[in-house]
Every structure is written in C-alpha cells, then in structure tokens.
Amino acid sequence: MVERSLNEHLSHLLAQANRHLSRQLTAEGVSLDQWRLMKVLSESGGLPMGKLAEELALNLPTLTKLVDRMVQDALVYRVPDPADRRKVRMFLSDKGASMLASQNKRVEEHEAKVEDNYGNEDAQRLKSMLENFIKQIV
C-alpha cells in the first residue's frame, strides 16, 4: 500500500478547484454563495431555511446570518409559513432578481470561457461525474 501524494487525493483536488473557481466568480460584492442562494430561490421560490441549507450545503446558523445580510441589502425576504409557523419561507426580491440576472451573466460568461478552454465535452463529462459523486457522498 503506497502512500498517496496530495495531488492524488480527491479532497485536495476538490478544494483547489473550488477555491480557484469561486474566487474568480466573486464580483461586485456578490459571493459564490450569495449567487447560489439567489439562483436556488429563482428556481424554487418559497423554500424554507432548512431546505435551502441542504441545497447549498450550508449549515443553518451560517445560512441564517447570510440571509440576514441579504435581507439588509433587500435581495431576499422572509415569509413565515402560515401552515407551520416554525418554518420561514424565503423569496427573491425584485432587486435580488436583477442582481441575480447580472451575476448570472458574469458567471455564464466566465464558465463558458473556462469550459471552452477545458474542452466542452470534457467539461460536460466532468459535471455529470461530479453530480454522481455528490449523490454518492451526501
């Protein structure tokens, strides 16, 4: 049993890839997490905090405070669920939607460029492999 070098560890490779890409995608004060949050809400508005935390792999206290800030900035808003008053349903505001739109543009452009350089077929393949991988480990 030979010891692996760092570059042969999935955890390391994922950390590197994630950090580089997420740095490149942070712009105009919109972090990758903020973008992902807004994007989820645009696709499924009204998600409760718990589901949102799951979708984004954020833990709940972290999400609470991220949402606090985004509510301050009027990007999203909370609506208590009348059917289950423990729940808080999250929605994207108009301002949030327009922020999302411009950030979408930046992200799409950047990823398109990256995927072009990497090779579009390979990029496609990489994504579907990651998708399966995530299902595996969650």
Add this chain to the structure above:
Amino acid sequence: MVERSLNEHLSHLLAQANRHLSRQLTAEGVSLDQWRLMKVLSESGGLPMGKLAEELALNLPTLTKLVDRMVQDALVYRVPDPADRRKVRMFLSDKGASMLASQNKRVEEHEAKVEDNYGNEDAQRLKSMLENFIKQIV
C-alpha cells in the same frame, strides 16, 4: 441560449462536492486545510509561506494565521531563511508528523470507501480530470 440550472454549473457542483467531503474529513480538530498543510510539508519541507499559500490556494494572511495556530499547537515551526531574511521556511515537527500519520489513515480510509462506492475507475478518472481542470483555471 437556454439558462442553466444550478446543477449544471461547475462552480456549484465543485462547492457542493468540496463541502460535503471536507466536512466528512475533518476529525480530531484537524481540518482539511490543516491536513493539507501538514501533508505538503511532509512532501516538501522548508517551503516558504508564499509557496505554501500557492500550493494550498490560501491567501497569505489566512495562511499566516493558520500557521500561528499550528505553531501554538507545536505541529509546525518557522525557520527564517538566512539567505533571504524576508522569507520564512516552514517545517513539520515530530508531533505534526505523528498527527499527520493518524489523520492520513483516516483520510485514506474514508476516501477509499468513497472511491469504492463511486467506482474506482471513475474515481481515478475524476481525479485526473480535476487535475487538468485546475491547471486550466489557475
């Protein structure tokens, strides 16, 4: 031009995969970054801070403070470079080496299990695709 859903974005998939895996690998107070740092030093002892930051995709102030803590815990130590006194060379202590050994064991076991479930060939392929991807975007 159809708008992509979140699951079709590499940035999202990488963030998810990274977070899940890095959470699962944090143990006994050793974070993924701490492990990666110790592992790099075990492979190339004497790296200056700047190189170390590059290798780990950490920015320098963050690394300084991570190292501060690890020096407190006597896992690593600093040696000023006599040839260039701006530089600080980092080394793994004996305690660090033994910490690394036990954490290596945990990581290897966990990743082996994950890779088994995912399929070893696919895992291998995923890693080499990620390696290429990282070269691409850095």
Add this chain to the structure above:
DNA sequence: GAGCAATTGTTTAATCGGAAACTATATATA
C-alpha cells in the same frame, strides 16, 4: 388533551477569513 419528544430556526460566544495597510528586507537605478 397533557406531557414529552422532535422539528425548525435563531442567538451567543469564540474562532476564523479576507482586503488593505504596514514592516522588513532585497534589488535596481541613478
């Protein structure tokens, strides 16, 4: 339906992270 457990989310206290400013040393230029 009263009491107890489970679920949902927030708060608290401590630690960690990042951008910008700063210190110290080395190198280049005149």
Add this chain to the structure above:
DNA sequence: TATATATAGTTTCCGATTAAACAATTGCTC
C-alpha cells in the same frame, strides 16, 4: 552609495463561520 521599487510576510480591522445553547412550534403517546 543614496534613493526608489519590488518582494515576503505580518498585522489590523471588520465581516463571516462554527458549535452549542436556546426559543418556538408541532407531533406523538398515553
């Protein structure tokens, strides 16, 4: 060799993250 410029790390300040404790509401069981 004096002055400017570049490089390597650290510090500061403020914002972000975490684990643990907490509060509110719902569901279960007797």
